[in-house]
Every structure is written in structure tokens, then in C-alpha cells.
Amino acid sequence: MNKFKYYFILLLAGISLVSCNKSDDDDPVVVPLRDYTEQYKADNDSIVNYLKTNYIKSVSANFDIVIEKIPAAGGQVSIWDQQTYPLESRDVYNDGITYKVYYLTLNKGVGLSPTNTDKVMVSYSGTLLNNKVFDSSPKFTALLFGSDASTAEASTVIEGWSEIFPKFKTGTSKTAGDGVITYANFGAGVMFLPSGLAYYGTGSGTAIPPYTCITFSFKLYDLQHLDHDQDGVYDYQEDVSVDKDGHPNNDGYMYDFRDTARYPNPPADLVDDTDKDGFADFIDFDDDGDGYTTRFELTKPTDATFSGLSKYYPYDPILDNPNTPNTDESEIWGIPRRPTGALKDPTKPESITNPKAFVPEDYTVPGRLRIHVDKTYPYQKN
Numbered sequence: 001m002n003k004f005k006y007y008f009i010l011l012l013a014g015i016s017l018v019s020c021n022k023s024d025d026d027d028p029v030v031v032p033l034r035d036y037t038e039q040y041k042a043d044n045d046s047i048v049n050y051l052k053t054n055y056i057k058s059v060s061a062n063f064d065i066v067i068e069k070i071p072a073a074g075g076q077v078s079i080w081d082q083q084t085y086p087l088e089s090r091d092v093y094n095d096g097i098t099y100k101v102y103y104l105t106l107n108k109g110v111g112l113s114p115t116n117t118d119k120v121m122v123s124y125s126g127t128l129l130n131n132k133v134f135d136s137s138p139k140f141t142a143l144l145f146g147s148d149a150s151t152a153e154a155s156t157v158i159e160g161w162s163e164i165f166p167k168f169k170t171g172t173s174k175t176a177g178d179g180v181i182t183y184a185n186f187g188a189g190v191m192f193l194p195s196g197l198a199y200y201g202t203g204s205g206t207a208i209p210p211y212t213c214i215t216f217s218f219k220l221y222d223l224q225h226l227d228h229d230q231d232g233v234y235d236y237q238e239d240v241s242v243d244k245d246g247h248p249n250n251d252g253y254m255y256d257f258r259d260t261a262r263y264p265n266p267p268a269d270l271v272d273d274t275d276k277d278g279f280a281d282f283i284d285f286d287d288d289g290d291g292y293t294t295r296f297e298l299t300k301p302t303d304a305t306f307s308g309l310s311k312y313y314p315y316d317p318i319l320d321n322p323n324t325p326n327t328d329e330s331e332i333w334g335i336p337r338r339p340t341g342a343l344k345d346p347t348k349p350e351s352i353t354n355p356k357a358f359v360p361e362d363y364t365v366p367g368r369l370r371i372h373v374d375k376t377y378p379y380q381k382n
Contacts, residue, residue, distance in 0.1 A: 033201045034211065036095040043194035043213050047102060050129045050213075051080040051087065051192065059085070063106045063188035065217050067131060079104070092163045095196055096264045101163060102192045109169030109187030114223040115252045116162035117235045117282060119144045121222040127215050134207040134214070140181070140221060160197035161216070164189070166252035168220045187220035229283050231294035233372065237315050238281035240373070241272045254282050274373045281373075290375040297372045298335060306333050315370075337368035338377040352379035 055076035057066040070076045080087060085104045092099040114120050120143050125136040145162035171186025195211045203210040225234045235254060243249045254272045257263045257280065272280045275289030287294050298312045308318070308331035320330040341357030348354045362368070371377045 036196055037097050039200075039211060040097055040099060040194055040196055043196065043211075044100065046129060046213050047192050047194065048080070050215075051102065052078050054079055054131070056082060056085065059106055063186075063219060065104075065106060065190060067127075067190075067215075069131065088167075090163060090167065092160075092197065093263070093267060093270060094159060095262060097196075099194055099197060101160060101194070101197065103164050103167065104190040105168070106188040106190070107186065109171055109220060110185040111170030111172065112223060113166050113169050113252055114145070114220070115225075115236045115239065115254060116145050116166055117228060117254055118226055119224040120165060120220060122165075122218055122220055124216050124218040127217075128208070129213055129215070134204075158193070158198050160191060160193035163197065163253075164191040165218075165220060170220055170222050173222065183221045188218065190215060190217045229285055229294075231285060231287070231372075232298045232312050233281075233287075233294060233315055235282040238287070239272055240274055240281055241269055243269055254280055256280055256283060275375065288373045288375040290378070290380075292378055294372045297378065306331070308332070333363040335370040335372060336362040337365065338362075338371060338374050350379070355379060 054067050054069050055074075055078055057068045059065045067079070070078060085106055087102055087104060089100050089102045092101050121140050122143055123137050123139045123141060125133060127133050143157050143161070145157065145165070168187030168189060171183045173181050173183050175181050192213070192215050194213055198214050199208055199210070199212065201210045203212060208214065225236055227234050236252065239248075239250055239252060239254055241249055241251070249269060253270065255263065255266065255270060257266050257271065257273075258278055272282065273284070274281055274287045275284070277284070277289055281287045285293050285295070295312070300306065300311055300313060308314075309327070309329055310331060313333065313335045314331045316334040318329065318331040320328050336358055339356040339358040339362055341359040341362070343350060343356055344354050350356055
């Protein structure tokens with residue numbers, strides 16, 4: 001992973017990438033990046049051609065795949081036409097254009113799907129469109145999707161990875177007596193990436209020239225959900241964008257759209273920003289813009305009678321940890337909605353000094369508007 005671990009951070013930082021050549025008088029010549037739209041057209045043609053001229057030679061029981069070029073007069077069925085592992089695609093908005101990213105699902109997986117901001121445990125093999133391997137990982141490599149990866153104990157990945165992994169699920173695991181972990185039923189697939197979602201104008205060392213399309217076969221073993229803004233709500237729980245009918249899409253994708261050069265006109269159904277302040281909820285300390293931080297709103301009242309050791313409400317109820325029989329860590333209440341019980345003084349209107357009481361239903365009703373995204377609570381001062 002050392003060959004390309006820093007690219008994603010540099011891209012998110014918005015650094016302008018150029019390549020330098022020497023002119024006859026040894027003055028450096030700055031070569032501007034190619035137009036993303038035009039380059040994507042060329043990349044897409046190359047990928048489609050690859051999919052129509054290569055075939056799946058074999059897939060092992062452990063989902064190791066071998067892809068080879070169809071020989072002249074060969075009768076093999078192309079990746080494009082075969083139906084054993086139907087070719088799928090996902091639209092990805094980036095660089096002001098919409099990429100169509102093709103991928104194969106060798107196995108969906110049975111566990112959880114990561115978001116595009118999570119940490120994952122994977123193995124992979126990367127190849128060029130001539131099927132030459134340029135990189136591969138040992139088993140159980142930790143990788144991180146997201147912009148704060150420089151401080152994490154995991155390598156970061158190119159943009160295309162975080163767009164495809166959420167389409168898969170983790171597997172099951174067993175730990176032997178010697179501590180060795182084995183995985184089964186994990187997600188496995190192949191992604192075919194245009195250069196704009198890979199290394200674009202920089203390439204990667206001598207193995208990957210600039211403007212090169214690449215493929216990765218991969219296996220998704222496990223994941224760790226992250227909380228980027230450390231507000232007590234995991235990123236996947238702050239995936240609040242809605243579809244055209246106004247329903248939460250829970251698509252597993254969240255973006256920092258403050259980078260307007262990269263995202264000049266993001267589709268509305270990709271915006272996960274409750275208070276519309278330009279900060280997506282997963283990086284916003286005050287999700288609803290009511291002047292109270294989310295962490296403050298999740299703090300339990302000092303007179304709360306709820307079980308559990310945490311001073312904060314969990315997003316959803318939490319069961320007791322069976323490994324600590326002498327301590328009850330259960331949290332039977334999730335984050336509540338605005339209280340709907342009786343007023344403190346029924347003769348006066350509801351206010352910051354005359355609040356309603358919380359009732360059990362406020363913590364349990366499905367689909368409730370939790371207080372950290374309800375700008376009408378805490379009560380505003382009169």
C-alpha cells in the first residue's frame with residue numbers, strides 16, 4: 001500500500017497537481033491537468049473495451065479471481081456478456097462530472113456494509129488493463145476512507161475504493177485458541193476505475209503512469225464504524241440525505257461538499273446536512289444549528305433515572321456486556337425526541353422554564369426526530 005497511501009489525503013486537501021518536464025533550456029515546463037470530462041470519456045471507452053475483450057478464467061472457492069484477455073478466435077464469454085457474476089455500475093459525482101463505475105460482485109457478504117467514511121479490513125490485488133499486477137496486499141490490511149486518515153493507524157485509499165466498498169458486506173469471523181482469526185462469507189468483488197477516481201495526472205511511481213485506468217479485486221472482511229466529529233453519533237447514523245420523495249435513502253455515502261471546485265453542483269440527494277450550513281452532519285459539531293452542540297444535547301440530565309454508566313444518550317438502546325457480569329452497561333433508552341409529556345406547570349405555555357416531561361415513548365418511537373437534529377429543542381430563551 002506504500003505506493004499510493006498518500007494520494008487520497010492530497011486530493012482532499014485540494015492541492016493542485018501538475019507534472020513538470022524540462023525544455024531545451026532546462027526551464028521547468030508546467031503541464032496543466034487534462035480536462036476531467038474529456039479524460040473520463042477516454043477512460044470509459046478503455047474500460048468498456050477491456051470488459052468486452054477479457055473474460056473470467058476462474059473464481060476459486062475463496063473468491064480469488066483470474067481475468068485474462070480473450071485470444072484471437074477464442075470462444076470465451078466476455079466480462080461484459082457473462083451472467084455468472086453480472087456486471088453492475090454505480091454513478092459517482094466527483095470533479096464536477098458523473099462517473100459510471102463498473103464492478104463485479106463475486107460474493108455480497110453477510111454482515112454489515114461500511115460507509116464511505118469508515119475503516120475496513122480487507123485484502124486486494126491491483127492490476128492494469130493489460131492484467132499486469134502492480135500491487136497486492138497481505139490478508140487483513142486496515143484501510144481508512146476519509147480525510148483525517150493521516151492521523152489514523154491505517155492506510156488511506158484512492159477515491160474509487162470508498163465508492164464501491166459500501167455496495168458490499170463484511171463476513172463472519174472465528175478466533176482460534178492461538179489468536180488466529182479466520183473469516184468466511186465475506187464480500188468479494190472487482191472494481192474497474194477510471195483514472196479520475198484513481199491517480200489521475202500524477203500516476204503512482206513507475207508502475208502506474210498518469211491517466212491510467214486500473215482494476216482491483218478485493219475481499220471485505222470486517223469494518224469499524226467511525227465518528228469523525230466525535231459528537232457521539234457514528235457517521236453511518238448521520239447519513240440523513242433523502243430521495244426525491246423525501247424519504248431517508250441511507251445509502252452509506254456522505255461527502256464534504258465545502259470543496260466547491262471538486263463538487264460545484266452536488267445532487268440534492270447526496271447532501272447530508274440537517275441545518276444547511278455547508279457542513280455535513282458527520283463533520284458538524286452542531287447538527288441542527290440551534291446553538292447547542294450535538295454532544296451537549298446528548299448529555300443526560302443530572303437527575304436522569306435511566307440505567308447505564310454513560311453520561312450520554314446512545315443513538316439506540318445498548319445491551320449489557322455479558323463479559324462483565326458484575327457491571328450493568330445496558331442503556332435501555334436511545335436519543336429521545338422533543339418531550340411530549342405533561343407541562344411542568346399546565347397553566348403556563350411551554351418554554352425553557354416550563355418544559356414538558358419526557359415519557360417512555362419519546363425514547364422508543366420508531367422514526368422519531370431525535371433532539372440533536374431538532375432545532376426547536378433545547379427550548380429557545382424567551
